[in-house]
Amino acid sequence: MHVAARRPTSGRAPRRAVSLLVVGVLLAVLLVFFVLPVIWVLLAPSKTADQIVHDAPLSFGSFGQFGAAWRHLFAFQNGAMLTWLRNSAIYAGGSLVLTLAASVPAGYALALTRFRGRKTLLMITLVTMIMPSATLVLPVFLELNKFHLIGTVWSVILPFSFYPFGVYLVYIYFATSLPRDLLSAARMDGCNEWQLLTRIALPLAKPVIGLVAFFSFVGNWNNFFLPYLVLPNSNEFPLQVGLNQLLTSTPSFNPVAGAGLDITIPELALAIVIAVLPVLVLFLFSQRTLVSGMLAGATKE
Amino acid sequence: MTLLETQRVVVPASRTDAGPRRRSGGRAGYLFVAGYTLFLLAFGVFPTCYAFYLAFTNSMGQFTGLNQFVKVAKDYRFLPAFEHILIYLVLWLVVLVVLTVLSAVLLRSRVGPRTSAVLRFLYYIPGALAGVASVLVWLFMLDPDVSPVSWLLSALGMNSFAAVLSPGNLPVIFLLIAFWTGAGGWIVVMYGALNNIPDEVIEAARVDGAGPWRIAWSVQIPMVRQWIVYMTILAFASGTQLFVEPQLLQTASLGRVSPTWSPNQLAYVFAFQQGDFNGAAAISVFLLAVGLIAAGLLVSRSSMFRLDEK
Numbered sequence: 001m002h003v004a005a006r007r008p009t010s011g012r013a014p015r016r017a018v019s020l021l022v023v024g025v026l027l028a029v030l031l032v033f034f035v036l037p038v039i040w041v042l043l044a045p046s047k048t049a050d051q052i053v054h055d056a057p058l059s060f061g062s063f064g065q066f067g068a069a070w071r072h073l074f075a076f077q078n079g080a081m082l083t084w085l086r087n088s089a090i091y092a093g094g095s096l097v098l099t100l101a102a103s104v105p106a107g108y109a110l111a112l113t114r115f116r117g118r119k120t121l122l123m124i125t126l127v128t129m130i131m132p133s134a135t136l137v138l139p140v141f142l143e144l145n146k147f148h149l150i151g152t153v154w155s156v157i158l159p160f161s162f163y164p165f166g167v168y169l170v171y172i173y174f175a176t177s178l179p180r181d182l183l184s185a186a187r188m189d190g191c192n193e194w195q196l197l198t199r200i201a202l203p204l205a206k207p208v209i210g211l212v213a214f215f216s217f218v219g220n221w222n223n224f225f226l227p228y229l230v231l232p233n234s235n236e237f238p239l240q241v242g243l244n245q246l247l248t249s250t251p252s253f254n255p256v257a258g259a260g261l262d263i264t265i266p267e268l269a270l271a272i273v274i275a276v277l278p279v280l281v282l283f284l285f286s287q288r289t290l291v292s293g294m295l296a297g298a299t300k301e
Numbered sequence: 302m303t304l305l306e307t308q309r310v311v312v313p314a315s316r317t318d319a320g321p322r323r324r325s326g327g328r329a330g331y332l333f334v335a336g337y338t339l340f341l342l343a344f345g346v347f348p349t350c351y352a353f354y355l356a357f358t359n360s361m362g363q364f365t366g367l368n369q370f371v372k373v374a375k376d377y378r379f380l381p382a383f384e385h386i387l388i389y390l391v392l393w394l395v396v397l398v399v400l401t402v403l404s405a406v407l408l409r410s411r412v413g414p415r416t417s418a419v420l421r422f423l424y425y426i427p428g429a430l431a432g433v434a435s436v437l438v439w440l441f442m443l444d445p446d447v448s449p450v451s452w453l454l455s456a457l458g459m460n461s462f463a464a465v466l467s468p469g470n471l472p473v474i475f476l477l478i479a480f481w482t483g484a485g486g487w488i489v490v491m492y493g494a495l496n497n498i499p500d501e502v503i504e505a506a507r508v509d510g511a512g513p514w515r516i517a518w519s520v521q522i523p524m525v526r527q528w529i530v531y532m533t534i535l536a537f538a539s540g541t542q543l544f545v546e547p548q549l550l551q552t553a554s555l556g557r558v559s560p561t562w563s564p565n566q567l568a569y570v571f572a573f574q575q576g577d578f579n580g581a582a583a584i585s586v587f588l589l590a591v592g593l594i595a596a597g598l599l600v601s602r603s604s605m606f607r608l609d610e611k
Contacts, residue, residue, distance in 0.1 A: 026407065029402065037438050109334045224545045243433045
């Protein structure tokens with residue numbers, strides 16, 4: 001790792017060296033802290049449980065062992081892993097579509113049209129956006145129960161589709177970076193509001209739509225609390241809740257229930273890798289957009 | 302909370318906001334926000350009101366005033382849970398603010414741009430493992446049998462998983478998990494905020510003879526104070542919500558960790574093991590009040606959430 005030092009200009013070289021050392025050490029320690037666990041988890045499925053305990057922690061086992069871990073994992077409850085993967089995709093995908101359909105037009109309207117109740121709507125949006133959603137999970141459970149939705153796809157997709165932060169991002173984007181003259185000109189040309197939204201605003205809003213889609217998908221893919229409450233049966237679980245079930249079937253963490261099952265540390269590590277892979281791939285591909293988008297609303301005027 | 306007006310009203314043409322006059326588009330506005338408004342009512346406003354209703358009534362639906370709150374507050378598990386979360390929050394906020402701001406300053410001013418970009422990306426990666434996956438990863442990291450840093454654990458006097466999971470260590474364990482998944486994203490945000498400080502300002506300070514640490518302390522940090530406040534309040538609100546982490550740790554530790562370690566777990570136990578939804582709602586309302594106060598502070602104190610566009 002290179003630390004860019006400016007050439008010492010005076011006799012303060014020792015102090016500068018100490019300062020540089022502090023910088024280097026801190027950044028390196030953080031690097032190890034953030035990256036080492038990720039590398040360990042990626043390597044663990046290639047080893048047997050025994051090798052994980054006795055070999056060097058960051059050694060690579062064998063591809064054959066990796067295949068064995070794969071077979072054990074997918075044999076668990078006759079392929080429950082595949083069911084969970086499919087469920088996660090349905091829940092996160094379905095709520096993504098609904099989130100975008102609801103929040104993009106709403107953000108546009110809040111920024112660029114005038115209607116009574118607009119300020120109130122914006123205010124409530126801000127408050128619910130900052131209010132942590134976990135406190136509402138219990139009342140939402142009861143509400144879904146009243147409507148007999150517990151255990152259905154809707155019990156997850158509908159609450160997931162409420163995403164005030166997405167509305168806020170779209171609102172900020174349209175309020176700050178859509179040229180008003182463009183809209184006025186289009187209105188002069190006889191465009192109605194619907195055409196304004198679909199033909200002019202949406203094509204210009206691709207970056208922010210991508211950002212909302214990313215945050216919504218990642219958040220819902222990783223959500224545990226709500227599905228854990230509203231989905232009672234294993235064949236309805238998303239991956240996150242499935243991982244919890246795998247944990248209770250691992251002998252090293254649960255000697256009683258896990259006895260005789262093939263779910264050991266390599267299988268559990270592989271399940272983690274599979275569970276985070278879609279999100280990890282998204283992270284790698286959308287890094288640049290994200291970083292610029294994370295600062296939405298923080299641009300210098 | 303006021304509910305939204307749903308009648309269509311023609312907005313008068315005279316408006317107070319600056320900027321070019323434009324036709325209101327009022328009717329279309331209603332249509333565009335309709336879908337989102339339904340979600341907001343169904344999963345934001347209604348559950349909030351419902352939680353309040355439950356917290357002030359009993360299972361027969363009779364009004365009971367503050368009785369539910371008194372009942373849960375007297376519960377022997379209530380104070381410990383809130384005490385745990387308080388210790389955790391203090392640790393979490395201090396460590397988060399100090400380390401994210403410090404790293405962002407270093408990445409901005411003390412290393413080359415390429416190194417800085419690579420490091421920021423690598424710090425950010427664990428964010429992909431939020432939720433259950435991150436807890437499982439840390440179970441491995443903290444189990445001396447398999448941990449790649451077992452030498453470090455034994456140097457700290459912990460040679461068994463049980464020793465690692467002793468009650469005094471739990472806030473630190475949750476801190477590690479939260480920092481691992483969340484801090485990278487905040488470092489990126491802080492870095493961006495520092496990037497927005499004009500170069501001339503930094504240059505002027507340098508000409509005045511300020512060293513890099515002095516510039517960081519007297520120029521850079523004050524200029525991103527708003528972002529630090531924003532991060533603190535959001536981290537505070539999410540920190541009060543611990544559920545997945547203690548719940549999984551409880552599973553993995555064969556019951557060595559209390560099943561009601563955090564307030565959210567206590568609410569869960571009230572609701573699903575004791576069938577007392579009113580008591581659970583009272584705990585939720587406690588937490589909600591804390592969250593709402595934080596939200597109110599953020600909205601009113603920070604110019605970040607402008608309700609009026611320029």
